[in-house]
Amino acid sequence: MFTTPELEAIRKDFPILFRTLADDRHLIYLDNAASTQKPKPVLQTFQKFSESSYANIHRGVYRLSLEATEAYDQARKTIANFIKAKSEVEIVFTRNATEAINLVAYGFARKYFHPGDEIVLTELEHHANLVPWQQVCQATGAKIVAIPFEPDGSIDVEKVIAAFSARTKMLAITGCSNVFGTIIPLKSIISAAKQQRIVVLVDGAQLVPHYPINVQELECDFLVASGHKMLAPSGIGFLYGRREWLALMDPMLYGGDMINEVWIDRATWAEIPNKFEAGTPNIEGAVALGKAAEYLQHIGLMRIHQHSEALANYAASALQQLPNTRVLGSSNRSGIVTFLCTDVHPHDLASFLDAEGIAIRAGHHCTQPLHRKLGVPATARASFYLYNTQDEAERLIEAVEKAIHFFSGKKVFFGQPPVLKET
Ligand SMILES: Cc1ncc(COP(=O)(O)O)c(C=O)c1O
Incomplete structure (x- = not known):
């Protein structure tokens, strides 16, 4: 303590x-599992950025816009470093963990899943890591395989591994239960999943604020988190996605900022991560989230x-x-x-x-x-x-x-x- x-x-x-x-x-x-409070450095960063550096990003060539773009890009680097991603292009800013899971469900699962494919998850999952997969199943004919939790709130690793089959396309699993607080032994589960070439998404909404994460060591393909559970404002969160998967994924939202070239009848997409960030993002939220990650890292x-x-x-x-x-x-x-x-x-x-x-x-x-x-x-x-x-x-x-x-x-x-x- x-x-x-x-x-x-x-x-x-x-x-x-x-x-x-x-x-x-x-x-x-x-009530910190629902939302955490914000420390002065995060509040001050938000206020100072809004007072002196705010402008829309990626669009202007004037000083303020360049400063804002730099601060936003720096926040992405900070988050990449926070979870030890290989590159900041693997970080997509979203509104929250829910949106990040939906992005994978729409952009990845709906595109690549077929009838009979299986999505393994646990009965511990928050609705955010269950309902999007139900929708994927409805759209593609895939099905959910749910692993029961044990009476002490834990997940039996062997039961998860035993559920993997040739049909398992994805493991979508929480890193920490928002009801029992149980931290799931992800490492052994994920290495078994990887041996069977199963794509792994970790719901890190409760894990990331409480535990040092190294996505490269963990070997997960996707990880999601919400800023408001880790000392940052609400309305900002992120998706980590392995570069190769993000490149293959379709965007979920279309419009400004996510394009490369646009004609009247068609368009091409920007590189990752921009192709997933349509429209003006929560710029000051991202900057404050970067500060929150630094604050947490500083304390340990x-x-x-x-x-x-x-x-x-x-x-x-x-x-x-x-x-x-x-x-x-x-x-x-x-x-x-x-x-x-x-x-x-x-x-x-x-x-x-x-x-x-x-x-x-x-x-x-x-x-x-x-x-x-x-x-x-x-x-x-x-x-x-x-x-x-x-x-x-x-x-x-x-x-x-x-x-x-x-x-x-x-x-x-x-x-x-x-x-x-x-x-
Ligand atoms: C384990 C878990 N996953 C996902 C979420 C969804 O987070 P958000 O509402 O910020 O998208 C929560 C929120 O309580 C959660 O506890």
């Missing part, structure tokens, strides 16, 4: 953490991971001691702890905690198949990040305990603690 002085220094960078709520208490922000992703995981583990074991409370998952939990209190609906719990100044998430977390398997429509999720403290974790436990006492006997939502059942 970070030392107290380190943590104090980090927290000073995040103005929102000093926001006082109605009863003069500081906000306790534990492994240390961020260890800090968040230690807090989540502490919260998990303390929550487990509370009456009628069940913590989901156990193998490893990144910064996430998802739980259920038998006597309190997760939405009631989240509202109760809100009155205590604590922000957590309640719902299905965009994983309805996973929740269906758990046999519950919703769960409560607290997610920790680099700026959270042990004291905040303790306040969470106290507040959950208070909620349990408050609701106890008033309304029984779940009856019995849920058990895993087959979908």
Whole structure:
């Protein structure tokens, strides 16, 4: 974990953490798996760029436009370095991870998949890494093969490998579950996939903010991430794609900036990555994302991971001691702890905690198949990040305990603690 002085220094960078709520208490922000907060260097970069260097990119020959283009291109280089891509042309800026997955689904899968081809994924997937593949299947006749998760929230590597067949075209797999926090052993899964020439997409929305990534060592073909989960503004994310695949892929959006030559009846496309970035992109978002990546690198992703995981583990074991409370998952939990209190609906719990100044998430977390398997429509999720403290974790436990006492006997939502059942 970070030392107290380190943590104090980090927290000073995040103005929102000093926001006082109605009863003069500081906000306790534990919804980092949904979106993270922004540190001053990112806010300042955004503001300074907007105040002094903003213009549209790639179009002007005047100084401001050149400066803006340079800053945007530099952000691409920073992201390439952040995930150790071979070249910055392998980074496509998108709105978010969802758009990046859709881009691969449209530009790659729809083009190359045939009836009977198989897409292997897991039952842990966020809807963002499931629904686009369902659409691919509808359009091409391919089919989804879903690997079940284990009762502790992990994925059995052998089960994934056993699912690979001559028909498997793609493995689309999360790097870290947004419900259990489980970090998936990608390396062994991907090397088995590569032996069978299966194309691999990693949903890094939860992994990239918490873990150092080297796409060349990992050998994945595609990796996606969202800026708003890694200290950057919303509306910016990226797709990493191996150069050879990006070159073969079709664009998803057409128009300005993505073309080479245009005639009245036809057009040719720009080189990668520009051919995937039609229209004016989120220029200041990309520049701020570059700064966020530098900030995370400066602090150290492994240390961020260890800090968040230690807090989540502490919260998990303390929550487990509370009456009628069940913590989901156990193998490893990144910064996430998802739980259920038998006597309190997760939405009631989240509202109760809100009155205590604590922000957590309640719902299905965009994983309805996973929740269906758990046999519950919703769960409560607290997610920790680099700026959270042990004291905040303790306040969470106290507040959950208070909620349990408050609701106890008033309304029984779940009856019995849920058990895993087959979908
Ligand atoms: C694992 C995972 N994948 C994908 C997404 C989608 O991210 P976005 O909404 O930023 O596209 C999320 C968001 O919660 C996620 O947790």
